[in-house]
Amino acid sequence: MKAPKWNKQMLVAPYIYISPYFILFFIFSLYPILYSIYISLTDWNGSGEKVFIGFDNYMQLFSDNDFWLSLWNSALIFLMYVPLMLFVGLILASILNSNWMVGKGFFRMALFVPNFVSVVAVSFVFILLLNTQDGLINSVLRNIGLIDNPIPWLESPWWARLSVAMMVLYRWLGYNMLLLLTGLQNISKDLYEAAYVDGATKIKSFFYITIPLVKKMLLFCTVLSTIGTFSLFTEPYILTQGGPLNSTLTPVLMLYRESFQNFNFGYASSIAVCFFVLMMVISLVQMRIFDEKE
Amino acid sequence: MRKKRVLYVLITCLLVSLLTAACSSGDKPAESQSPGESGDEKVKLVVWIWETAKDGLDLNMDAFKAKYPNIEIEFQTMKSTDLYSKYLISSSTGDAVPDIITVESTNLSQIVQIDALLDITDRVAPYKDKMSAYKWEDATKDDKVYAMPWDSGPVVMFYRNDLFAQAGLPTDPEEVAQKIQTWDDYYEAAKLVKEKTGAMMYGDSKTNSSNRMFESMMWQRGLWYFDGDGNVAVDTPEIKEIADYLIKMQNEGLVYDARANTDPWGNAIRDGQIATVVGGSWHDAIIENQYSPADKGKWSVTMMPKWSKDDKYSGANQGGANLAINKNSKHPEEAWQFIEFMLGSEESQIKMMTGAGLFPAMLVDDNASLEEPSEYFNNEPIRKVYAQSLANTYPLAYTSDFPMANKLMTDVWAEVFLNKVSSDKALKDMADELRSKTKRN
Numbered sequence: 232m233k234a235p236k237w238n239k240q241m242l243v244a245p246y247i248y249i250s251p252y253f254i255l256f257f258i259f260s261l262y263p264i265l266y267s268i269y270i271s272l273t274d275w276n277g278s279g280e281k282v283f284i285g286f287d288n289y290m291q292l293f294s295d296n297d298f299w300l301s302l303w304n305s306a307l308i309f310l311m312y313v314p315l316m317l318f319v320g321l322i323l324a325s326i327l328n329s330n331w332m333v334g335k336g337f338f339r340m341a342l343f344v345p346n347f348v349s350v351v352a353v354s355f356v357f358i359l360l361l362n363t364q365d366g367l368i369n370s371v372l373r374n375i376g377l378i379d380n381p382i383p384w385l386e387s388p389w390w391a392r393l394s395v396a397m398m399v400l401y402r403w404l405g406y407n408m409l410l411l412l413t414g415l416q417n418i419s420k421d422l423y424e425a426a427y428v429d430g431a432t433k434i435k436s437f438f439y440i441t442i443p444l445v446k447k448m449l450l451f452c453t454v455l456s457t458i459g460t461f462s463l464f465t466e467p468y469i470l471t472q473g474g475p476l477n478s479t480l481t482p483v484l485m486l487y488r489e490s491f492q493n494f495n496f497g498y499a500s501s502i503a504v505c506f507f508v509l510m511m512v513i514s515l516v517q518m519r520i521f522d523e524k525e
Numbered sequence: 526m527r528k529k530r531v532l533y534v535l536i537t538c539l540l541v542s543l544l545t546a547a548c549s550s551g552d553k554p555a556e557s558q559s560p561g562e563s564g565d566e567k568v569k570l571v572v573w574i575w576e577t578a579k580d581g582l583d584l585n586m587d588a589f590k591a592k593y594p595n596i597e598i599e600f601q602t603m604k605s606t607d608l609y610s611k612y613l614i615s616s617s618t619g620d621a622v623p624d625i626i627t628v629e630s631t632n633l634s635q636i637v638q639i640d641a642l643l644d645i646t647d648r649v650a651p652y653k654d655k656m657s658a659y660k661w662e663d664a665t666k667d668d669k670v671y672a673m674p675w676d677s678g679p680v681v682m683f684y685r686n687d688l689f690a691q692a693g694l695p696t697d698p699e700e701v702a703q704k705i706q707t708w709d710d711y712y713e714a715a716k717l718v719k720e721k722t723g724a725m726m727y728g729d730s731k732t733n734s735s736n737r738m739f740e741s742m743m744w745q746r747g748l749w750y751f752d753g754d755g756n757v758a759v760d761t762p763e764i765k766e767i768a769d770y771l772i773k774m775q776n777e778g779l780v781y782d783a784r785a786n787t788d789p790w791g792n793a794i795r796d797g798q799i800a801t802v803v804g805g806s807w808h809d810a811i812i813e814n815q816y817s818p819a820d821k822g823k824w825s826v827t828m829m830p831k832w833s834k835d836d837k838y839s840g841a842n843q844g845g846a847n848l849a850i851n852k853n854s855k856h857p858e859e860a861w862q863f864i865e866f867m868l869g870s871e872e873s874q875i876k877m878m879t880g881a882g883l884f885p886a887m888l889v890d891d892n893a894s895l896e897e898p899s900e901y902f903n904n905e906p907i908r909k910v911y912a913q914s915l916a917n918t919y920p921l922a923y924t925s926d927f928p929m930a931n932k933l934m935t936d937v938w939a940e941v942f943l944n945k946v947s948s949d950k951a952l953k954d955m956a957d958e959l960r961s962k963t964k965r966n
Binding site for chain 2: 276277278279358359362363364365383385386387388471472474475476477488491492493494
């Protein structure tokens with residue numbers, strides 16, 4: 232009689248063990264997701280009654296220039312910093328991974344610190360640095376004679392996008408460098424020794440051994456950065472409030488604006504749903520590429 | 526061995542913390558069981574507020590505690606914009622906390638529209654005529670009143686008399702008001718100031734304007750983003766006139782390019798690069814305490830210019846706050862007692878005016894403290910100017926879509942200055958967008 236009971240336990244136990252995650256997932260993730268899908272089909276000011284209006288919010292959203300602009304902005308900001316970040320990150324990682332480097336721990340930490348310093352505090356420092364009239368960056372550039380007129384870092388669309396991109400770069404360079412470093416550490420030293428014996432220079436082995444072998448990690452970083460860029464919020468919110476002319480408006484910032492500033496929760500939810508679908512598609516595409524390489 | 530010892534230390538720590546936690550949670554009910562000294566049950570009210578407004582209420586807290594010993598007040602401070610979104614969440618879940626919220630007039634109508642505040646129509650009835658009339662409109666929906674007016678921001682002109690003197694302009698407040706009667710006079714003065722001193726007339730951003738100057742100029746003429754029927758009015762000729770005036774000021778280089786009330790703007794004030802601030806009375810504290818404490822005696826205050834000499838109203842309002850009660854509050858009676866004590870009595874209001882620079886929405890024209898000279902502002906009785914401005918303010922409301930209209934207006938300037946779009950087209954586009962977003966005509 233003992234054996235069947237034991238078997239039954241064996242059958243049930245795993246589900247009990249994993250249930251905490253699923254219970255929390257249902258309460259804090261699945262339910263809110265389904266609920267916001269429902270809200271996206273209504274007209275709701277956050278407090279009163281919800282009026283069911285079908286797909287009107289979506290129709291409005293697809294004809295809303297701001298929404299398309301926010302996606303375009305994210306794509307531009309992505310292009311401005313991600314290639315640079317991955318390239319510089321990889322170079323820094325290989326320097327930190329080499330035998331001759333001293334003080335590795337210090338540099339690793341120094342590069343990573345920007346990532347866990349409060350982003351709000353960093354944003355305010357950037358505002359001071361980038362201030363057109365008397366910011367440090369413009370003062371320095373002017374004093375060394377590189378520019379005559381102050382650069383409107385936060386006051387013209389392209390400079391503002393660049394400023395946001397640079398701030399994101401500053402925050403996430405160290406993080407991506409660490410990811411790449413773990414990738415590098417998995418590469419066998421034998422390969423480099425063999426290449427050395429064959430007479431390859433350091434630069435050649437970087438391009439022909441390092442880069443191909445960390446490709447997987449690079450793709451992983453790209454996926455993370457894609458999601459990160461499209462859901463950027465704090466940086467543009469504090470630096471530029473999405474301006475000028477919505478040039479640094481991101482989908483999440485737009486969602487915030489519609490919900491908590493304009494009290495259009497139905498419309499804001501439709502942004503959330505579209506954003507969710509878009510991110511899922513992009514991630515699936517990127518994971519597809521990721522798989523093929525394997 | 527060492528590892529084991531560390532483990533023991535950890536376990537002991539854990540046990541001790543568990544024990545204290547257990548004890549403290551056991552203590553609590555015991556404490557609340559002890560009867561209140563007055564015999565009455567103590568009521569605790571939670572008030573959501575921002576720092577500068579709390580400074581005002583603090584001045585009256587001792588008197589309040591003496592009068593209502595059974596009401597305990599807990600202030601929770603946060604940024605005003607955070608306050609609104611947090612309140613929205615707590616009210617949509619039917620939360621009884623906070624009992625009282627502070628709302629700026631700029632956002633009041635928007636909050637009233639979501640039906641989350643307690644109807645206090647009967648309670649405020651005795652105060653209807655004691656407050657500046659314009660304050661009630663944003664607090665009202667369907668003839669029901671949902672908030673009690675607190676303070677106003679009567680718009681006046683602060684100016685640097687040293688820069689004015691250098692430019693050959695008068696410096697005495699009366700004479701300045703006489704010399705700069707209209708916005709055209711203001712423009713002429715701006716050119717003089719620029720030519721003689723190099724300073725700019727005022728500060729406003731081309732691409733990230735707060736629109737405060739523009740809104741004050743609309744307000745004093747009874748114009749607004751929306752007209753009396755609630756239709757979008759941004760593309761009317763009168764408003765275009767004002768926009769064109771401000772564009773002219775910018776294009777002729779008479780304006781310091783920084784958003785008002787930001788650090789770059791304040792630093793320019795400190796460095797004497799800005800000659801005037803046309804803004805709400807609360808700018809006195811910003812100039813005196815925050816940005817320019819060293820310039821005692823250099824600033825004066827007078828009435829703001831008008832559009833045309835014959836205009837009936839000359840003043841405008843900028844900001845100002847209100848107190849309102851949560852619809853779901855468990856203690857609406859006590860909450861109203863608090864609000865009435867703070868805002869309904871002239872004594873409390875005057876204290877907040879003299880001590881915290883909050884100019885009352887309550888009409889206090891006869892109060893002696895209006896005559897008090899301000900040391901920083903050349904011993905001028907500046908509050909008299911505020912009262913005069915308030916008495917001449919057009920009775921206008923911010924309306925519920927003001928926050929959105931304000932945001933869209935910022936982009937109008939950016940379109941004009943960055944993309945060289947004509948003011949006509951920029952205003953028309955903005956009006957159309959506002960119409961479609963607010964479903965107005």
